[in-house]
Amino acid sequence: MYSNKILRVLKGKKIKVGDRIRLIKDKGVYEGILMPRIKMGNKDSLIIKLKSGYNIGIEFDNKTRIERLGKGRKLGVIPKLKIKRKKKLPNVSMVATGGTIGTHVDYKTGGVFMCRSPEEILSTTPELMNIIDLKNTHRPFTLASEDMTYKHWQEMAKLVAKELNSGCRGVIVTHGTDTLHYSGAALSFMLRNLSKPVALVGAQRSPDRGSFDGSINLICASYFTGYSDIGEVALVMHGTSNDNYCLVNRGTRVRKLHTSRRDAFQSVNEKPIAKIWTNGKIEKTGIEYTKFEDKKVIVDHKFEPKVALLKAFPNSDPSIIGWYLDKKYKGLIIEGTGLGHVPTGESGIEMGKFDPKMSWIPYIKKAIDRGVTVVMTSQTIFGRVHPYVYKNLRLVSETGAIYAEDMLTEVALVKLSWVLGHTKKKEKIREMMLTPLAREINPRTDLNSVVKSV
């Protein structure tokens, strides 16, 4: 928004954003379209789009003269794909929830708009119409993924189930990438008895550019949902920095491991289920998966949102646990160091420097005594936690904390919330947490369970 000073002048001259104007300042003459003021920068600078296409900012002062030349063109048209159905192709539905993959840049203003419909998203990748028959499209909400909550997960689960149970072969969910893996885990737990492919798809580059990566992700997701014999929730995203294939990463075994690369999503502690090439070739990696079957899926989205994620680190103050107890939290995931450690002060011979108040043990005990479930995972990301290898581990496990095997922290967080939505019984909670419900735990750790080599 422009400053009040400018707004007054514009109002006086009956100039609106989008109008053609002439600006004269200090012998410089500038003609072009008055653009909306972007949030960053100087509010006293008028932004003008010159005929050459360049935007420039000219600071408005007492010596600046401005006049209206006429009306500009209408701004902000988003292209739409008219969906042409090809009934012979496998039918797949789409749920669009927002994120980079659902944005559109208006080339005249440069404004970034959220797409208002899946048709608008499809306009970026019209090839999809030759791969699948897009049966239904939904847009329950439009969000950046960091604003996603469990209520959104519940709604997504309902919509996906509705589509699958009304004859769809698969569903594509478009979504922001930041929390794509949380949603992947949530859908994996909420969709019981799932035996059809559900693809979660995002983009790391925006659709305004020729290098938009979302198209290839959508194309591969279409082959996954329309043609594969896999019946699971998976994140279908670029496998490398090349535009050649996507990986089908199981919804409970994947994590965003890079802020910006196309191949940010990697399966952790196991291989992805398959590679899908842009020509439709599906190449399995050999790991077990749920086979496609035309069965009804059951939505079970009971959920306890009062579960928090804590991280243990050098000098960390465990009294934060007290705050969560006061707030009546029901579950805590503690992302420990290494095999699942927290500071205890009891590991060494020289005890002088460790303040006993900084030991996490009494706080964990207190939480468990109050009926709060405490689950240990590891901040190393890769690997499995262990309750006994070191004395400090034994001190934690003796409190009754649950060591979550090779489950990812984010998955453990979602799972505990889901489990606590179903039972309050201590032993039942432990049993459910340690039993694989959506292949989120594997007693055998894959030999290649490491960060990709450089």
Add this chain to the structure above:
Amino acid sequence: MDYKKVGLRVGLEIHHELDTKEKLFCSCPTLLKTKEKPDLILERFQRPVAGETGEIDIAAIEQMKKRVKIIYEVYDDCDCLIDTDEEPPHEPNNEAIKVALTIATLFNCKIVDEIHVMRKTIIDGSLPSGFQRTMLLGTNGWMDTNQGKVEIEAVSLEEDSARLINKEKNSVTFRLDRLGIPEVEVGTGKGIVSPDHAKEVALKIGNIIRSTGKAKIREGSVRQDVNISIKGGDRVEVKHVPSLSLIPIVIEKEIERQLSLIKSRGKVTRDVRKILEDGSTEFLRPLPGSARMYPETDVIPIKTSELLKEVKKRLPETWDRKIQRYNKLGLSNELGKQIVKSDYVDLFETTVKKTKIKPNIIANVFVNTLKNLKKREKIPVENLKDNDFEELFEFLVNGKIVKESIPDILSYKAKNPNMKIIEIVKKLGLETMAKEELLKIVKDVLRKNKDQPINKTIGIVMRRVRGKARSEDVVKMVKKEVEKIY
């Protein structure tokens, strides 16, 4: 030809790479290919982006099936994730912005108050992102020429694109080393009156850019596009005219082409044309409408007021001014031009200030002596350091050596960089001869060559004292001794 009568209009766009430490939007150095094989090969595709009209046609889908594979050669010493389109741009390079502001100021431009970085859509693969980041810094400028003022419409700063290495039916290969190097673009407006004038303007623009000392000088660091139209014709853009001397030829040929088209068909189409070796052109593609440009939202607008204050404090002397000043020091126009263009211009300035040697002699050493040593004798003159020259000129001032000995000393020094100048002078026996010694030789020569003409005698003496006595001293002494005899 009466260019006014044919309604000739010429516009130049001069692109010049800047010699900054880092690229425009990342911290990679501005190197070109440093090793044989790329460290990484990437394969990508680019998509036509959704149309402005809001409609997508089926033809576009068909087109996408035929799309070419784009192969990128990536080098880890001069590329990072920003170059491969895997990371958002960092803040624009301040050094490059200051250089571009300097250039815009030298062209008398009005500087924008706020720079907005734009994305210019380009999907031929030369930019992995699918767009080129560019920013307009100055408008409404002008420059003086022999034929009056020429408008400078725009000075902008942009990231250079990747280098095209190979093109095949289904694939195209680009090398990412050059990608992202800052490049300034200067566009002229009205004022160019003839083909020869266009050449002068292009030359002057180049000189002004280079006078910042921050222009990259290497093959391919300058690109010149020429826009030409005549009355009844239409705008045609000739891309990448490789040399200044071709500019007038291209314009002449284009005028002829347009005239004959007007005669035969009544109109000219707006083309982008490719230049051929003889200055004629061939069709490349239709001239695009106004570039599709929209803001680069990953970079915030840059306020120019503070930067501009800094820039104005340190405006460089343009080459034209410098040459005028050197004229006053006694250098010819030609020698002035040569020294300004040479790598030794700064050293020349400091040496002139420090010593009493005639600027002409100093300039000749830096320009002609070094050029001869390098070109004719293949001497590695790049081994010579600033302080070698300082020492050398000190000996010359003190009369320890004569200027005739300089080529020999420099040549020896360049080949033996570890020896000191003084050692070389001694080793080569090039210390200035005492008057008495010279006299002895002169007398000896005269005695042995009694009936020779005086010039021949001088020649013989010179050969014997080569590099150890000043030639004017030899001439003077021979003449004096001859007079004594007769």
